[in-house]
Amino acid sequence: MQFTEFRAxxxxxxxxxxxxxxxxxxxxxxxxxxxxxGEGFSNTFQKxxxxxxxxxxxxxxxxxxxxxxxxxxxxxxxxxxTRAALIPIRKNEAWWALAxxxxxxxxxxxxxxxxxxxxxxxxxxxxxxHCRDLGEPFDFLTWFEYTPEDAAAFEVLVAQLRSIPExxxxxxxxxxxxxx
Amino acid sequence: MQFTEFRAxxxxxxxxxxxxxxxxxxxxxxxxxxxxxGEGFSNTFQKxxxxxxxxxxxxxxxxxxxxxxxxxxxxxxxxxxTRAALIPIRKNEAWWALAxxxxxxxxxxxxxxxxxxxxxxxxxxxxxxHCRDLGEPFDFLTWFEYTPEDAAAFEVLVAQLRSIPExxxxxxxxxxxxxx
Numbered sequence: 001m002q003f004t005e006f007r008a009x010x011x012x013x014x015x016x017x018x019x020x021x022x023x024x025x026x027x028x029x030x031x032x033x034x035x036x037x038g039e040g041f042s043n044t045f046q047k048x049x050x051x052x053x054x055x056x057x058x059x060x061x062x063x064x065x066x067x068x069x070x071x072x073x074x075x076x077x078x079x080x081x082t083r084a085a086l087i088p089i090r091k092n093e094a095w096w097a098l099a100x101x102x103x104x105x106x107x108x109x110x111x112x113x114x115x116x117x118x119x120x121x122x123x124x125x126x127x128x129x130h131c132r133d134l135g136e137p138f139d140f141l142t143w144f145e146y147t148p149e150d151a152a153a154f155e156v157l158v159a160q161l162r163s164i165p166e167x168x169x170x171x172x173x174x175x176x177x178x179x180x
Numbered sequence: 181m182q183f184t185e186f187r188a189x190x191x192x193x194x195x196x197x198x199x200x201x202x203x204x205x206x207x208x209x210x211x212x213x214x215x216x217x218g219e220g221f222s223n224t225f226q227k228x229x230x231x232x233x234x235x236x237x238x239x240x241x242x243x244x245x246x247x248x249x250x251x252x253x254x255x256x257x258x259x260x261x262t263r264a265a266l267i268p269i270r271k272n273e274a275w276w277a278l279a280x281x282x283x284x285x286x287x288x289x290x291x292x293x294x295x296x297x298x299x300x301x302x303x304x305x306x307x308x309x310h311c312r313d314l315g316e317p318f319d320f321l322t323w324f325e326y327t328p329e330d331a332a333a334f335e336v337l338v339a340q341l342r343s344i345p346e347x348x349x350x351x352x353x354x355x356x357x358x359x360x
Binding site: 002039054056057058059060061062063065066096098099100101102104130132133135 | 182219234236237238239240241242243245246276278279280281282284310312313315
């Protein structure tokens with residue numbers, strides 16, 4: 001299948017500006033980040049760290065929300081979007097023990113996760129990768145791209161997300177900022 | 181991570197009684213089925229076929245439904261449950277393009293998928309494995325175990341499931357019956 005692998009080390013199109021542990025253990029510093037997409041990757045990679053995930057169907061988004069996002073969002077790779085963030089998170093066991101209706105209620109009705117993200121479209125492009133089911137150290141990797149002019153707006157977005165009820169279930173979060 | 185792999189070939193604890201293509205392409209016949217759980221499996225396996233998947237959090241089940249199931253269900257491996265079925269299915273692109281609320285409405289409010297299964301607990305034990313995100317030929321593998329006395333009830337269960345609106349989105353289904 002198609003995985004996306006994020007490799008931090010000496011090479012890659014993105015320069016790592018900062019790696020910060022927000023909740024729990026951080027990740028080691030590195031110079032560059034490479035983003036690879038494909039079927040499988042060699043295990044000979046030694047230096048630095050690597051995280052992988054896959055895109056999948058939406059898990060909480062309603063039709064109305066999906067249509068709003070589709071109408072507004074822009075793709076990754078815009079030439080002027082020279083800033084990026086990679087934010088791996090892991091949620092705790094209490095979250096994963098919740099039923100679907102309970103997770104949805106916390107995610108949107110209480111936390112407005114989707115509505116918050118919608119306010120920053122199309123400026124902040126975003127892609128979610130799942131990795132919990134791969135036995136990775138994180139549950140999700142979210143990749144954001146934006147222009148230098150939208151960097152301040154991005155800070156507001158991440159601060160808002162960290163204040164919502166859903167975030168009380170986050171037990172590990174690392175914030176990696178990049179530029180190219 | 182922990183995958184479960186189903187290997188059909190010459191060996192394994194389960195004898196394959198029948199393999200039937202219900203919708204779309206079937207799977208090749210084989211004598212025995214081995215069920216392996218673990219981190220990774222050798223690629224030297226040659227004869228027969230193999231399917232793998234992982235258990236995950238529930239995707240549609242409400243708290244009320246989850247509690248009802250937990251109160252009633254029994255585990256796999258009951259000594260007298262000497263009959264089993266492995267039913268791999270793949271849903272079509274129209275299903276996966278639906279939003280979460282649309283999939284839930286078809287799955288339960290229109291199709292009563294969970295409520296149908298509840299009627300057969302604890303007699304028919306069941307475990308769902310996900311595999312779409314692994315790039316496997318199916319999206320889900322469901323494993324059922326029951327006693328010879330409950331075999332007729334199991335036929336009613338699968339017939340009911342094949343008649344619900346959700347099943348109109350199934351584009352491939354194979355029905356594998358086993359005994360030990």
